Amino acid sequence: MNLKDTPLWEVFVRSKNGLSHQHVGSLHAVDATMALQNARDVYTRRAEGISLWVVPSNAITASDPVDRGEFFEPTASKVYRHPTFYEIPDEVGHM
Amino acid sequence: MSVQQALIDYSLRLADNANVLGHRFCEWSGKGPMLEEDLALSNLGLDLLGQARSFYSYAAELKGDGCTEDDLAFLRDANEYKNLLLVEMPNGDFAVTMLRHLLFSAYYLPFFVALSQSNDKTLAAIAAKAEREMAYHLRHSAEWVIRLGDGTEDSLKRMQDAIMVLWPYTGEMFESDEIDQQLVDAGVAIDPESLREQWHATINEVFQRAGLVEPESVWMQTGGRTGVHTEHLGFMLAEMQFLQRSYPGAEW
Numbered sequence: 001m002n003l004k005d006t007p008l009w010e011v012f013v014r015s016k017n018g019l020s021h022q023h024v025g026s027l028h029a030v031d032a033t034m035a036l037q038n039a040r041d042v043y044t045r046r047a048e049g050i051s052l053w054v055v056p057s058n059a060i061t062a063s064d065p066v067d068r069g070e071f072f073e074p075t076a077s078k079v080y081r082h083p084t085f086y087e088i089p090d091e092v093g094h095m
Numbered sequence: 096m097s098v099q100q101a102l103i104d105y106s107l108r109l110a111d112n113a114n115v116l117g118h119r120f121c122e123w124s125g126k127g128p129m130l131e132e133d134l135a136l137s138n139l140g141l142d143l144l145g146q147a148r149s150f151y152s153y154a155a156e157l158k159g160d161g162c163t164e165d166d167l168a169f170l171r172d173a174n175e176y177k178n179l180l181l182v183e184m185p186n187g188d189f190a191v192t193m194l195r196h197l198l199f200s201a202y203y204l205p206f207f208v209a210l211s212q213s214n215d216k217t218l219a220a221i222a223a224k225a226e227r228e229m230a231y232h233l234r235h236s237a238e239w240v241i242r243l244g245d246g247t248e249d250s251l252k253r254m255q256d257a258i259m260v261l262w263p264y265t266g267e268m269f270e271s272d273e274i275d276q277q278l279v280d281a282g283v284a285i286d287p288e289s290l291r292e293q294w295h296a297t298i299n300e301v302f303q304r305a306g307l308v309e310p311e312s313v314w315m316q317t318g319g320r321t322g323v324h325t326e327h328l329g330f331m332l333a334e335m336q337f338l339q340r341s342y343p344g345a346e347w
Contacts, residue, residue: 006129027131030242037235038131041138 008057009035011042013049021053029054101277102215103157104177105284107167108274108320110150111178114168115328116199117143118335119186128189135235139196142228149221169339173322173329180319181264183328190253193239195261200233201297202268205290214282237301244305254307266315268294 006028012021024043029035035054044052063071075081120140127133151164181199186192207229210222243250269287271279278284302309318324338345 028129029131033238034242037238038135040231041135042131045134045138 006030009039009054010057010060011035011039012053012055013039013043014051015049017050021051024048026057032056096273096277098277098281098283099157101274102283103154104274105278106150106154106157106218108177110147110154110167111176112182113143113147113150115176115178115331116182116196117141117147118331119182119184119192119195122186123192132189136192139232139235142225142232146221146225146228149224153217153221165339169336173324173332175322176319176324176328176332177322178319178328179264179267180316180325181261181267183319183325183331184261184264185327187257187260188253189239190243190250191257191260193236193243194254194257196232196236197240197301198261198265198298199268200229200236201301202290202294204229204233205293206285206287209285209290213284218283233297237297240301240307241305244302244307251306254305258307258310262310263313263316267317267319270317270320272320 008026009029009032010026011024013024014021027035027038027042029038032054036052039052039054043049117140120136120143123133123136123140125133127136147168148164151167155162155164155167179199181195184191184195204226207222207226211219211226213219213222240254244254245251269291271287275284275287279286299309301307316325
């Protein structure tokens with residue numbers, strides 16, 4: 001089958017109620033309906049999920065690796081953004 | 096014929112259908128048109144193999160002569176196999192494989208739905224589990240037939256050619272004999288004729304969406320259910336049974 005007829009799709013699986021869909025990988029399929037069926041066959045063979053999303057890969061806008069410096073490095077020096085300076089009362093238990 | 100014997104024969108027919116068609120899907124392993132579909136075809140095959148095991152085990156239990164599911168699958172010759180001719184048809188191209196499965200699953204889904212209400216608790220339980228599998232088989236094969244029929248000039252031609260090849264093997268699905276009749280009367284089996292209307296409605300709907308044309312009434316092939324097969328089954332069994340025939344009792 002010609003690959004240009006089968007664009008790439010990103011697959012998201014929700015493993016159980018209450019959890020969010022997680023990205024698990026990608027696949028080729030002719031359209032959304034078949035992408036969903038292929039996702040079922042490729043990514044949920046072993047009872048991994050109860051819900052599936054497929055998204056055309058070209059619908060995703062991704063950050064450019066070149067921008068990594070200005071996008072992400074500035075946060076490395078801002079420890080005060082981590083909530084580690086608060087005393088947690090014992091009654092709260094594990095957080 | 097005793098009800099017991101009829102039940103054994105009935106279970107074997109169902110087991111053979113699933114086993115032979117399951118093996119046909121296994122023949123696609125590693126050769127699918129794309130990785131995703133290769134896995135899908137193997138999944139379909141494994142569902143059918145699971146159904147075959149259930150029906151063989153039940154038949155072996157009913158026979159009660161110490162034979163096992165493996166003996167029934169691997170040590171019976173082609174003339175002892177009682178599957179529909181449709182399921183032994185060679186895979187051909189992807190169009191033939193998908194059409195064959197549409198024709199089969201559109202019949203087997205309502206069949207399992209009905210069989211899940213059988214008076215025979217074991218058959219009902221197997222059917223209830225298989226019903227969900229078959230619903231997915233019908234969905235998957237129907238979507239492909241629609242896309243191939245409503246696809247390119249080439250895919251439409253292949254689909255229409257596949258119809259010409261396979262259509263003569265659809266009539267056998269609705270035949271019944273004394274085995275069926277005896278068990279239908281006992282509330283155990285399903286009258287195949289009662290499934291014809293629903294089968295035809297499903298096929299009709301898919302063909303319309305696919306832009307495919309159903310053939311005018313054609314001569315229908317028959318024989319599989321009584322052990323008279325096409326030349327294709329013998330070759331398939333030779334490959335499937337080779338190991339057990341050459342190394343009896345081999346295990347791993």
